[in-house]
Amino acid sequence: MIIVEGIHHINIAVTNLATSSKFYSDLFDFEITDNSHSNYVSISLEPITVNLVQTEKVDNQLSSLSKPTLSFEMDVDDFTDAISEIEEKEIKIIKGPESIENGESLLFADPDNNLIEIFYKS
Template sequence: MIIVEGIDHLNLAVTDLQKSVAFYSEIFDFEIEDDAHRGYVVMTLDPIKIKLVKVDKVENPLSALNIPQFSFVMDVDDFTEAITEFEAKGIEIVKGPETTENGGETLLFKDPDNNLIEIFYTN
């Protein structure tokens, strides 16, 4: 059996590295960990690590099926604050907020490349 200790990072295809770095920095407070390479930037929000990979065109079948690339869990106060911040920054909410089976709420929105992202809280 192969023993896995965790996930190091998640890859996300983007068409504009600067725009995506700004988005993930401003919305979620991700910080640049490594931008010394051409074609990608690694960002962290401890313990989460994402690798924004520059591509010419993003073709995301998951977003087309309303399946989020990421699902970030937060507490109810941060969830409510996020909705207010999205509205203030003109970020379109694709779906929600909706009540979940466990009494929490979920919301879907898109990043600059239409990658679908979920935020939610549980009770």
């Protein structure tokens, strides 16, 4: 067995670092922690660090399966507020809100069509 201390970071492919950095910081309050590289930007929402990695084209097979790249749990009031903000910002909603076991879920897309889920459970 390999013993690890945790996950250091997650990589997400994007086509435009500035657009994606702004999307994640404005919507989720991710902090830009390292933008000194030409091909990726590190953003953080403690304890999660995400590297937005620039690619020419994003071909996310998870999106074609309607599976999120990121999934955020929240309480019911924050979930309702988040839906309002997503609608106000005219972010592409893929599915929901829909009932899940003991709660609701909403699936939406980032600028490169990477899917993001927000949900709550009672």
